[in-house]
Amino acid sequence: MSNQISNENFPVIRCIGIGKSYSGTSEAVQNVDLTVNHGEILVLLGPSGCGKTTLLRLIAGFEIPTNGTLSVGGQVVSMPGTFVKPENRKVGMVFQDYALFPHLNVEKNITFGLDKSNSEGERVEKIVSLVGLHHLLQRMPNELSGGEQQRAALARALVPNPTIMLFDEPLSNLDATLRIKIRAEIKEILKQAQVTTIFVTHDKEEAMFLADRIAIMNDGKIEQIGSPEQIYNKPSTQFVAEFMDPASFVDITLEDPHTLVTEIGKINITDPIHNATENLQLLLRGNNIILNAYHGTSTVDSVEFRGSHYSYAIRLASGKLIEYISQESILEASQSVSVGIDKNQPIHLYTNGIYRNTTTITPSLNP
């Protein structure tokens, strides 16, 4: 079946209204709707405790959802009254700590998921060379480095030809250099194998690198799903914006539908706002801010050297902190400055912390 339509975008994982609450009050996952298409890598991103691992384990079948319907590969695996056990779901799972069976060597670990009668030597061979473990097949897991263990766990999950692959923070135990190397390998392997994947992480850089789409989770709910660009550039909520990059929200008042007044200046926008009663905010990131003068009503709160640039925390007259970025060391702590909004960048408007629209600034007006 899958061969006939393998080139199309059809959903392989579908969650409808999935929820999980534990005895008592806590709701780990609340009413999640999520679709992952064939061959797609979806990254679940969020702070620890946000429910992303629980959602992954619900899809794997290690936990039973309290409500909602879940289907994998067109088959309903979980809905009220129906539950398909994990061993019948064809789901490959890679754990944070790899969980290689310590009593089996690499080869036996990798072929663990095959039936005895099954002669899938060719597939095993292909996957072993894909992950580059030929020379290590006879080793025991405790004789492997972290990266090698990671590759062995990946191979073990891929060998039974799973419908979907699930990764639970698989890179968090590796050091920074190795992490970057392995994530590139994983992406290449997954794309070659064309396997539908959900990848859980709390590292936004990792998420942006790996993902076709990112789903940001907070407090058991999905806040936003979209391409890495959409998520970064047009965060749909204040939470997403602040999670992806340091960001400040500055209050806006309307002088007229075209003119916004903020405490760091007036701007003219191209898309007029007609409903003046809205509680409007403006998203400001370091790259939206320009430096006007070395004196003014704002002060430099602190200076941080970040390698490629300097990050300045600027305290506005209202007490609000915003970030200003420069490649040069031009400001000192506690000096007074005047900052403004960069009129060459599009700006993002929010109503009560929820994304409203993006607009550009008319360059004619001067503050």
Next chain:
Amino acid sequence: MVLLLVAIPLCYVVMNLMSSPAELLRYVLAQKTLLLAWNTVALTFVVTIICICIATPLALLTIRSNLPLKRLFRVLLCLPLVFPSYIYGFLFIILFGPKGMLYDMLKPLGVEQIPNLYGFSGACLCLSLLSYPYIFISVSSSLMKLDYSYEEVSSSLGKSFWHTYSKVVIPLLRPSITVGAILVTLYVISDFGAVSLLQYKSFSYVIYNQYETIQRSAAASTSSILILIGLLSIWFYRPNSANTNLYRSSAAIPRSTALIDLGQLKWIAFITVSLLIFISVILPLSVLIYWGFKFTINYSDFFKLSSLFNSLYAASIGSILTVILSIPVALLIAKYKNSFSQIIEKVSYIGFILPGIVVALAVVYFGINFAMPIYQTIVLLSIGYIILFIPVAIGIIKPVFLQMNPRLEEAAKGLGASTFKVWQHIYLPSMIPSLAGAFALVFVLIMKELPATLILSPLNFNTLATSVWTHATEASFGMAAVYSGILLLFTALPMFLLLNKGIQK
């Protein structure tokens, strides 16, 4: 000096082997001896297998399944450990013996004969019920540490529950099963009380008879063979226990996964486990209480309080000496890693492997030949206790020295403290809990100890343990029950508390 003391049994055996190797060889090859060896090996093997088969499923049930009351079961299943085997043995005779309570109960129903308790089957039943907790505790503690993710990986790879357990969980538990099995094996090989009371001709029973009938050299030769069997069994487990370091410490947040759903089997499992506890703990205990009370009411004046005092006296002296002597040995082993300290460590564990009766004979031999003045005194008895229980004390005290940060001493010295002050203010205070623990455990173990006490104690020095033994062998079970009750009162509670602490660790 400690080393010399502890080495007494080894020297004894070696001297025996040297003095008349030809005679020994003839003795070893005699049919009677071979039969004896076969008896011991068969009993040990069968009991160990039974214990593995009982304890492993019990551990899985009480930790990984939805068995009702499993927390309570986890505690109750360890209880048989508090019974000394000689008490357990005679309680079984009362219950299931040829004229026992079971027979009395079945007689009105027309049952003329019940299976014979004496011999192999009785000893096997008794020792299995007594020693399965060793494996249960060892497997439970590693099962609690075993990460669920192995099971989850296996099921996500499409493997059924049974495949997961037989190919992943049980193999991962093998090191801890092995550790428990070694303990059971050593326990059975060195058991004296149960096999003697149940008249099963294994080595310790025969050695004691030979000793009693003053066949000293025969007893010595038999001891040597028993030691050989003990060492061989340790060697037998060697390759299995080689890679015990299989567990990883998971960095992930521990998550509770769905427990094994027993479904319809839940109540069958519940009843089976309850029945096991009933037979192994509740039944013997109630028999003990019943007979004890029945007897006390009728013949209260027969009881000799002196045996209680003797027990406490011997146990106090023995445990204090043992703990004091174990401190320097533990320090040496923990702080100075060289071949000499390693030899000391190995030698100090002799008492753990050797049956009490062999140690006792060695000490008697030493007393008669080299230290006549202390023969049949409390001193010689204490030497026996020290050899037997110093490994236990070292085992508890050594970790303290290992955990102690050497920087502490350096810091104190850097501040101008003398060695004496360092000990007084740093080492001793941090050692006190484990010294107390070691003392309590050794005290209890000495109270329970039978064969060495029987052979080494001064004339007319009756302790609780020897009184139980004497009365049980003379089939005056009521008297034996009274002494047993008092002995259990003094040993079971501390034993149980120490055990629980151990399980929680």
